[in-house]
Amino acid sequence: MATMTNGEAGSMKIPKIKFTKLFINGEFVDSLSGKTFETIDPRTGEVITTVAEGQKEDVDLAVKAAREAFDHGKWPRMSGFERGRIMMKFADLIDENIEEIAILDTLNAGKLLHLGKILDIPQAANTLRYYAGAADKIHGKTLKLSQQMQGYTLLEPIGVVGHIIPWNFPSSMFAMKVGPALAAGCTMILKPAEQTPLSALYYAHLAKLAGIPDGVLNVVNGFGSTAGAAISSHMDIDKVSFTGSTEVGRIVMQAAATSNLKVVSLELGGKSPIIIFDDADLEKAVDIALMGILFNKGEICVAGSRVYVQEGIYDAFVKKAAEKAKTWVVGDPFDPRSQQGPQVDKNQFNKILSYIEQGKKEGATLLTGGKAVGDKGYYIEPTIFTDINEDNLIVKDEIFGPVMSLMKFKTVEEAIERANKTRYGLAAGIVTNNLNIANTVSRSIRAGVIWVNCYFAFDRDCPYGGYKMSGFGRDLGMEALEKYLQTKAVVTPIHNSPWL
Numbered sequence: 001m002a003t004m005t006n007g008e009a010g011s012m013k014i015p016k017i018k019f020t021k022l023f024i025n026g027e028f029v030d031s032l033s034g035k036t037f038e039t040i041d042p043r044t045g046e047v048i049t050t051v052a053e054g055q056k057e058d059v060d061l062a063v064k065a066a067r068e069a070f071d072h073g074k075w076p077r078m079s080g081f082e083r084g085r086i087m088m089k090f091a092d093l094i095d096e097n098i099e100e101i102a103i104l105d106t107l108n109a110g111k112l113l114h115l116g117k118i119l120d121i122p123q124a125a126n127t128l129r130y131y132a133g134a135a136d137k138i139h140g141k142t143l144k145l146s147q148q149m150q151g152y153t154l155l156e157p158i159g160v161v162g163h164i165i166p167w168n169f170p171s172s173m174f175a176m177k178v179g180p181a182l183a184a185g186c187t188m189i190l191k192p193a194e195q196t197p198l199s200a201l202y203y204a205h206l207a208k209l210a211g212i213p214d215g216v217l218n219v220v221n222g223f224g225s226t227a228g229a230a231i232s233s234h235m236d237i238d239k240v241s242f243t244g245s246t247e248v249g250r251i252v253m254q255a256a257a258t259s260n261l262k263v264v265s266l267e268l269g270g271k272s273p274i275i276i277f278d279d280a281d282l283e284k285a286v287d288i289a290l291m292g293i294l295f296n297k298g299e300i301c302v303a304g305s306r307v308y309v310q311e312g313i314y315d316a317f318v319k320k321a322a323e324k325a326k327t328w329v330v331g332d333p334f335d336p337r338s339q340q341g342p343q344v345d346k347n348q349f350n351k352i353l354s355y356i357e358q359g360k361k362e363g364a365t366l367l368t369g370g371k372a373v374g375d376k377g378y379y380i381e382p383t384i385f386t387d388i389n390e391d392n393l394i395v396k397d398e399i400f401g402p403v404m405s406l407m408k409f410k411t412v413e414e415a416i417e418r419a420n421k422t423r424y425g426l427a428a429g430i431v432t433n434n435l436n437i438a439n440t441v442s443r444s445i446r447a448g449v450i451w452v453n454c455y456f457a458f459d460r461d462c463p464y465g466g467y468k469m470s471g472f473g474r475d476l477g478m479e480a481l482e483k484y485l486q487t488k489a490v491v492t493p494i495h496n497s498p499w500l
Contacts, residue, residue: 014107015100019201020051022058022221025065026214028201032057037223039197042110042342042349043332043377051197054220059189059230062218066160066187067236069215076157076185080136087132087182090210094125097206104198105170110342110378111296112333116171123460124175124203127476130460131179134481138184143489148500151491157185158263158486159238162231164224164252165200166244167193167344168299168400174203176475177241178217184484189218189237191228193244195344197221224248232256239263241483243301245398246424246469265473265483267301267465269398270426273419274304274455275409275441277432278312284453285313285431286320289404292429292455294328294382297340298402299348301470302427304455306395307406308415314408318386321406322368325382330373342378343401349378352401359385359394359403367406390421398424412437416444425467429455448474 020036021028035053040046054062070076075083094101102116111120140153161181165173170192181188192200197219204219220227228248232240232255239262242252246268256262274292276285292304309317333341343349349372356370369383383403388395395405409415419428425447432438432453442450448465451457458464463477473483494500 017049023204023219054222054227056230062189065215070187084132084135091125091128093206108196114336124171127175131183135183154488155485161188162240163190164242167195170196180480233259243267266471268471271424272427273306274429278310280431293404362392364388423469426470
């Protein structure tokens with residue numbers, strides 16, 4: 001494993017942080033309590049800035065603004081074409097500010113700057129464009145009723161939406177939630193993760209410039225136990241869309257059930273398998289597996305953290321994986337040579353290291369990595385375990401870090417059984433040149449997305465979500481629009497019609 005110090009990032013100019021308040025009803029405002037909290041640079045553990053801390057009373061204000069905008073404002077009432085035009089302008093403004101937004105996500109989340117500029121931020125803009133194009137294509141059906149009635153359905157916006165998004169992909173998650181909700185004609189309150197509020201506030205600023213009416217998009221920074229809880233339990237929010245841990249997902253559902261029975265969609269944890277068969281190209285298979293666990297420092301819910309390799313190529317795979325992992329560059333995310341930046345914060349850093357220690361205690365063999373990198377910031381070596389028991393915690397629990405469990409299997413049937421032996425069902429990877437095996441395994445694994453001979457093949461037209469304890473509801477694709485729409489049936493009598 002190669003490492004670089006923070007000082008090697010060069011003379012990158014960090015822009016002044018422009019937006020640190022709450023964004024409510026089209027204005028940046030202090031929290032009513034006046035409270036703030038620090039947001040931390042994971043490269044160093046030092047404070048970037050302080051941001052306003054929204055609490056229940058701030059959520060109440062944001063919901064009031066969103067409710068007014070929904071019940072009496074023009075956004076739900078303008079044509080889908082007009083909404084789409086404004087969303088296209090929003091996307092164009094994001095493109096014009098890619099560099100600055102990417103820097104915010106790098107500072108806040110430790111994400112690689114060069115990937116932010118070519119992937120995260122452009123994809124956020126293009127996701128908005130995708131749903132802008134869908135905004136005027138939302139329509140119901142004409143019904144063929146069995147009596148002298150005519151019937152049709154309307155697809156109407158669900159109302160005021162609460163979005164609660166995670167810290168690992170701040171920009172992507174913002175667009176995945178906000179895009180379809182805006183297209184549907186909803187108004188909303190978005191709570192970014194407390195670790196990564198900066199880009200969401202910048203997007204709120206751009207939304208205002210694009211012409212999204214006041215009250216339609218509100219951003220309330222804060223903590224899950226206060227601002228997040230207020231959103232989940234609010235009596236005037238019609239739907240909550242949450243992405244995060246399974247544990248918090250339970251709390252969101254409980255709050256929704258005990259308040260106004262609001263609609264809930266959840267995209268939760270994962271412990272995704274990558275299954276590599278004997279006929280796979282070894283070099284390609286190793287690259288897919290390493291990218292599957294090391295991309296974004298393993299802080300991704302679909303990380304391929306359980307890698308099953310068929311016995312015929314297992315030994316060669318282990319050797320090649322160890323060699324490549326040792327050359328993986330861990331360093332300052334501002335440096336274009338870095339392949340892996342720091343974990344998002346000290347808590348996540350310590351959690352990952354504790355799981356690594358647990359793996360060693362349970363008897364797994366540490367093939368490579370396993371240690372912190374440097375004496376500053378939250379960097380961890382790419383880590384691979386072998387000789388693992390399926391009951392080990394490192395196989396069962398979502399670690400959310402650069403830790404791979406590498407295991408051997410014999411038959412297709414065994415691979416399917418072991419891949420499904422998890423409480424999660426978010427994603428899976430299959431690496432094989434045998435079409436029959438690919439078809440059989442992809443239909444047998446209980447997960448929301450299956451990638452064959454690739455991994456992380458996200459696309460804005462491809463729906464994404466989980467089975468089992470990985471949640472329900474889909475982000476991306478036209479299916480995501482359905483979460484923000486309600487179906488209304490309208491029936492009227494018809495008299496003396498020549499046909500029904």
